[in-house]
Amino acid sequence: MKILSVSTATNHLSVAINEGSKVLVEANEEDQRNHSEHLDPLIDQLLKQTQLKLADIDRFAVAIGPGSYTGLRIGITTIKMFASILNKECAGVSTLAALAANVAAKDKLVVSLIDARNDNFFAGAYLNGENVIADGHYAFDRLLAAIKQVEADRKLPLVFVGSGLDKIKDRLDQSKLDYEFGQADQNQPHAGEIGRLAEHIEPVDPDQLLPRYLRRTQAEVDWHKKTGQPYGPDSAYVEEV
Amino acid sequence: MSKEKDVRILAYESSCDETSTAVIKNGREIESLIVATQIKSHQRFGGVVPEVASRHHIEVISQITKEALAEAKVTWNDLDAIAVTSGPGLVGALLIGVSAAKAASMATGLPLIGVDHIMGHIMAAQLKDEIAYPALALQVSGGHTEIVLLKDPVHFEIIGDTRDDAAGEAYDKIGRVLGVNYPAGKTIDAWAHQGKDTFHFPRAMMEEDNYDFSFSGLKSAFINTCHHADQIHEKLDKYDLAASFQAAVVDVLADKTIRAIKEYQPKTFIMGGGVAANQGLRERMSAEIAKLPDAVKPKVILPELKLCGDNAAMIGAAAYNLYRDGQFSDLTLNADPSMELPYADSMLN
Ligand SMILES: [Zn+2]
Numbered sequence: 238m239k240i241l242s243v244s245t246a247t248n249h250l251s252v253a254i255n256e257g258s259k260v261l262v263e264a265n266e267e268d269q270r271n272h273s274e275h276l277d278p279l280i281d282q283l284l285k286q287t288q289l290k291l292a293d294i295d296r297f298a299v300a301i302g303p304g305s306y307t308g309l310r311i312g313i314t315t316i317k318m319f320a321s322i323l324n325k326e327c328a329g330v331s332t333l334a335a336l337a338a339n340v341a342a343k344d345k346l347v348v349s350l351i352d353a354r355n356d357n358f359f360a361g362a363y364l365n366g367e368n369v370i371a372d373g374h375y376a377f378d379r380l381l382a383a384i385k386q387v388e389a390d391r392k393l394p395l396v397f398v399g400s401g402l403d404k405i406k407d408r409l410d411q412s413k414l415d416y417e418f419g420q421a422d423q424n425q426p427h428a429g430e431i432g433r434l435a436e437h438i439e440p441v442d443p444d445q446l447l448p449r450y451l452r453r454t455q456a457e458v459d460w461h462k463k464t465g466q467p468y469g470p471d472s473a474y475v476e477e478v
Numbered sequence: 479m480s481k482e483k484d485v486r487i488l489a490y491e492s493s494c495d496e497t498s499t500a501v502i503k504n505g506r507e508i509e510s511l512i513v514a515t516q517i518k519s520h521q522r523f524g525g526v527v528p529e530v531a532s533r534h535h536i537e538v539i540s541q542i543t544k545e546a547l548a549e550a551k552v553t554w555n556d557l558d559a560i561a562v563t564s565g566p567g568l569v570g571a572l573l574i575g576v577s578a579a580k581a582a583s584m585a586t587g588l589p590l591i592g593v594d595h596i597m598g599h600i601m602a603a604q605l606k607d608e609i610a611y612p613a614l615a616l617q618v619s620g621g622h623t624e625i626v627l628l629k630d631p632v633h634f635e636i637i638g639d640t641r642d643d644a645a646g647e648a649y650d651k652i653g654r655v656l657g658v659n660y661p662a663g664k665t666i667d668a669w670a671h672q673g674k675d676t677f678h679f680p681r682a683m684m685e686e687d688n689y690d691f692s693f694s695g696l697k698s699a700f701i702n703t704c705h706h707a708d709q710i711h712e713k714l715d716k717y718d719l720a721a722s723f724q725a726a727v728v729d730v731l732a733d734k735t736i737r738a739i740k741e742y743q744p745k746t747f748i749m750g751g752g753v754a755a756n757q758g759l760r761e762r763m764s765a766e767i768a769k770l771p772d773a774v775k776p777k778v779i780l781p782e783l784k785l786c787g788d789n790a791a792m793i794g795a796a797a798y799n800l801y802r803d804g805q806f807s808d809l810t811l812n813a814d815p816s817m818e819l820p821y822a823d824s825m826l827n
Contacts, residue, residue, distance in 0.1 A: 310574060310577070476515060
């Protein structure tokens with residue numbers, strides 16, 4: 238099965254084509270703030286390198302969140318349109334699961350982080366691929382408490398990967414946890430790993446492939462607080478006229 | 479002579495709070511038009527919240543692509559190009575249409591055409607009637623108030639622009655003062671027809687020898703009048719307030735536009751944009767143009783009411799002209815939130 242995968246969830250752009258679990262080709266652009274301009278040409282380049290056409294791809298995969306809201310939507314819109322038009326499968330992979338997959342070693346608790354500012358992180362912890370601290374939006378103290386709870390039982394070596402690591406170093410040192418930080422290359426999502434993960438998950442209808450923001454917009458939160466009204470499904474707010 | 483081949487364009491528009499797709503034949507005929515509006519969502523907040531808008535756009539984009547093809551009874555093989563609004567607008571919102579259109583172009587091999595949203599609004603007229611050039615357009619919406627000279631179907635120049643608020647923006651702001659939910663234009667227009675211009679708000683820049691507008695002074699005068707009445711517990715007639723506001727807006731727009739028509743002598747006069755649906759403005763412009771001497775009287779095209787707001791049909795119409803002119807985009811096409819039509823040389827001095 239040929240899988241084309243992308244990540245636009247962070248400032249790092251990654252595209253890969255896998256054959257089954259084998260990464261045929263992967264390209265990464267660091268510190269790239271203009272995914273819209275670069276994504277399609279990069280996909281085009283990898284297709285040419287592998288002498289494949291989009292129509293040869295069996296499954297399209299994408300980092301579905303959390304991450305930069307605008308970034309996520311560029312990758313997800315692209316992937317959902319490919320799958321929808323070409324009648325192919327598509328799958329969304331947690332950005333945090335993809336980050337955790339950068340650590341190949343077994344039996345380590347891998348904590349994936351995406352800095353969400355103000356001491357908040359989009360984070361999740363993974364043990365041998367299993368999400369043991371659920372992907373979510375955490376104040377760091379709350380995340381640290383959850384990690385300590387897992388560690389109290391299992392005493393696993395800890396690896397932190399992702400962004401904002403320098404902001405938590407002091408507190409981790411004080412916590413007396415036995416931990417290490419990921420190497421540079423492990424701190425960004427890689428499309429090749431997204432492809433590997435996507436191979437084993439249930440594909441979804443392209444129309445249903447949507448970002449997992451893990452946070453409501455501030456406007457909605459304020460409105461909910463002010464009016465006490467329930468958020469309601471998003472579909473209730475959009476109508477065809 | 480053999481008949482020219484039909485050109486079918488699938489168009490996307492997602493610059494603000496409407497997600498829309500359309501299939502347009504030969505730049506003139508709407509074979510399908512799908513508009514998914516988010517108004518209900520943004521009404522919770524009293525105006526468009528950009529992040530919420532982007533979230534809604536991605537929810538429907540692939541679905542309404544299929545619907546546009548189905549309604550037009552065409553497949554991807556029947557299409558000749560894919561068009562999309564690339565700016566101006568909300569960047570996150572624009573990016574959904576741009577990403578979708580580029581992906582569609584890659585997946586199908588069809589050429590891609592990035593379209594200026596304002597050029598689209600003006601070209602809603604082409605869906606109603608044939609435009610003779612040169613033409614002159616009054617483009618009025620929530621984001622823009624411009625007089626645009628159309629030299630031909632693809633060369634547009636701004637000859638007049640607002641220095642501050644757009645006319646539609648002023649409507650929304652005074653609507654808030656009157657307790658009218660966004661978007662306020664339609665209600666204010668209806669109220670205006672039931673009231674009289676009793677407040678005589680200022681007509682900014684009317685006497686100036688240019689085609690520029692300013693609406694912030696009018697907006698302030700309106701708000702001050704209401705606040706002052708509040709303080710002395712006086713109740714003002716909302717219909718007269720609406721009528722007075724609208725009269726000031728329409729006076730300025732009509733005066734400057736008629737002067738521009740006299741100077742440039744266009745063969746066609748067009749109105750475009752959300753405020754082009756305003757009955758007061760439509761009636762006034764038609765009446766003023768009817769008064770012009772036959773030698774300078776342009777043909778008038780007021781777009782269908784449902785095509786005044788944001789929609790993909792107008793983008794498909796404009797894209798057809800670009801297609802005929804050979805103006806295509808490549809895969810690096812990006813959203814440009816502050817995209818602008820070029821200004822006429824006379825405005826740059
Ligand atoms: Zn518009």
